[in-house]
Amino acid sequence: MSEAPGVRPAPGLLRSSAVVGSMTMLSRVLGLVRDVVLASFIGASGNADAFFVAFKIPNFLRRLFAEGAFAQAFVPVLSDYREQGGQAAVRDLIDRVAGVLGGTLVLLTLITILAAPVVAAVFAPGFLRDAQKFALTGDLIRVTFPYLMLISMTGLCGAILNSYGRFAVPAFTPVLLNLSLISAATLAAPAFAEPAFALAWGVAFAGLVQLLFQLPFLYRLDLVPRPRWDTRHPGVRRILVLMVPALFGVSVSQINLLLDTVLASFLPTGSVSWLYYSDRLTELPLGVFGIAIATVILPSLSADQSAARSDRFALTLDWAVRGVLLVAVPATVALVVLAEPILITLFQYGALSPQDVSMSAYSLRAYALGLCAYMLIKVLAPGFYARKDMMTPVSIGIRAMLANMVLNVIFVIPLMLWFNLGHVGLALATSVAACLNAALLWRGLVRESVYRFSPAWRAYAGRLLLATLAMLAVLLLLASPAGTWLAWSWAERSLQLALLCGAGGLVYLLVHVLTGTRLAHLRTPRSP
Structure with missing residues (x-):
């Protein structure tokens, strides 16, 4: 797609994405270290299932209140206030939003702590068959749930910083969660009769540390929130109106993952943990690239929409889609081919058995098949939210969720009965x-002429296909059987995995360069 006369693409998106991506990469690498530690300490036992459920509940809601629906509703409104109202109006909006969001979350946290057994029964009904596991889950929820309130306020601070182009600080903040959990597992756990409680307290402590970490950077902008409850403020009301439908639309994939946890609670012990470990590996490329690009483009799209720059809006969306596919397609292939080697290298120590690794590998391949879609959802949804169209993604999300429920029945029952692989x-x-969700979002943007295809996509798709096939050939040629990996030491596993990934990545990049891909194609939102 060529630029319209007089329209310049938004500058610095690649640079900003690189900043967010590098900080997120650090967080995700530490997240993998965290999960290696967790696998060694608690493996895939019943207590591990209980902790992962207690951790997933506030973590899921965090995606709604801190990163998902709230950010998608708040950033466009904040952009309007910056364009039209000035600094005083922005401070007033932030104070009211902080008051309403914080007050709501305090009430939700108190209710959840008091009703922890009910929450456990809702999110893990299968645990009711095991009284000890069910009781432990409720106790852990009481400890972990305050994390939601703290991390959601952190999300508010991060959204403000992102809107002002300070992407590095919010992207680095999750590192503190990983450091907290690693410390809890290695230092605090020996002092607890049940190590899962040490991890739960590590989650709560991480929420506080992450919030405090961002406040000095907001102070420099003179935008530290001073919470004031005021639901009548026009900006707050606009955000609430936009946020209610976005609560569903932006987080359908997360709701589906949570449904997986609910249903997995009825499956054999370890199923929740197997899904957790495999999902964590798909989160690495999703977080480093998909969420990084989505984080960067939302303020840009919102500003373009406010200033009626429709051509630049379309260019930015096209750049974002090409950017995520450049990473998502080879990442999908690598995760499918190297599922066992990656899991064995990272997690097969201590309490995690070879059987657990095998089961996790099956679900990792299944999750990997949706990686391109997960990443596309992250960058396509802002195309609606920046235009304050919340209802279209909601309608699409409802259809995707209903499809997921039907597919659960179609896939889970036969796989469980015939192969004991219900979690897959x-x-x-x-x-x-x-x-389905990604395809419908894409079709909606194309129909509304918000997203326009470029003739250059044919050449770009060809280069992407050739580079991915070349990488696949290298991985299949060099990969060793799973049994060989199990016999190696940690150092041998790590070296072999690094060589595999390095060789595959090098061939992928080399083919791209030889077929015409250049850095200039990625630097600004324009045709490849």
Whole structure:
């Protein structure tokens, strides 16, 4: 797609994405270290299932209140206030939003702490068959749930910083969660009769540390929130109106993953943990690239919409889609081919058994099939939210969720009865539903002429296909059987995995360069 006369693409998106991506990469690498530690300490036991459920509940809601629906509703309104109202109006908006968001979350946290057994029964009903596991889950929820309030306020601070181009600080902040959990597992856990409680307290402590970390950077902008409850403020009311439908539309994939946890609670012990470990590996490329690009383009799209720059809006969306596919397609292939080697290298120590690794590998491949869709959802949804169109993604999300429920029945029952792989059916249903969600979002943007295809896409797709096939050939040629990996030491596993990934990545990049891809194609939102 060529630029319209007089329209310049938004500058600095690649640079900003690189900043967010590098900080997120650090966080995700530490997240993998965290999960290696967790796998060693608690493996895939019943207590591990209980902790992962207690951790997933506030973490899921965090995606709604801190990163998902709230950010998608807040950033466009904040952009309007910056364009039209000035600094005083922005400070007034932030104070009211902080008051309403914080007050709501305090009430929600208190209710959840008091009703922890009910929450456990809702999110893990299968645990009711095991009184000890169910009781532990409720106790852990009481400890972990305050994290939601703290991290959601952190999300508010991060959204403000992102709107002002300070992307590095919010992107670095999750590192503190990983450091907290690693410390809790290695230092605090020996002092607890049940190590899962040490991890739960580590989650709560991380929420406080992350919030405090961002406040000095807001102070420099003179935008530290001073919470004031005022639901009548026009900006707050606009955000609430936009946020209610976005609560569903932006987080369908997360809701589907949570449904996986609910259904997995009825499956054999370890199913929740197997899904957790496999999902964590798909989160690495999703977080480093998909969320990084989505984080960067939302303020840009919102500003373009406020200033009626429709051509630049379309260019930015096209750049974002090409950017995520450049990473998502080879990442999908690598995760499918190297599922066992990656899991064995990272997690097969201590309490995690070879059987757990094998089961996690099956669900990792199923989740990986939806990776492109997960990443596309992240960058396509802002195309609606920046235009304050919340209802279209909601309608699409409802259809995707219903499809996921039907697919759960279609996939889980036969896989459970014939192969004892019910958890794989859950992962596969989630991936197929994500593909449907992404396809419908894309079609909606094209129909509204918000997203326009370029003739250059044919050449770009050809280069992407050739580079991915070349990488696949290298991985298949060099990969060793899973049994060989199990016999190696940690150092041998790590070296072999690094060599595999390095060789595959080098061939992928080399083919791209030889077929015409250049850095200039990625630097600004323009045709490849």
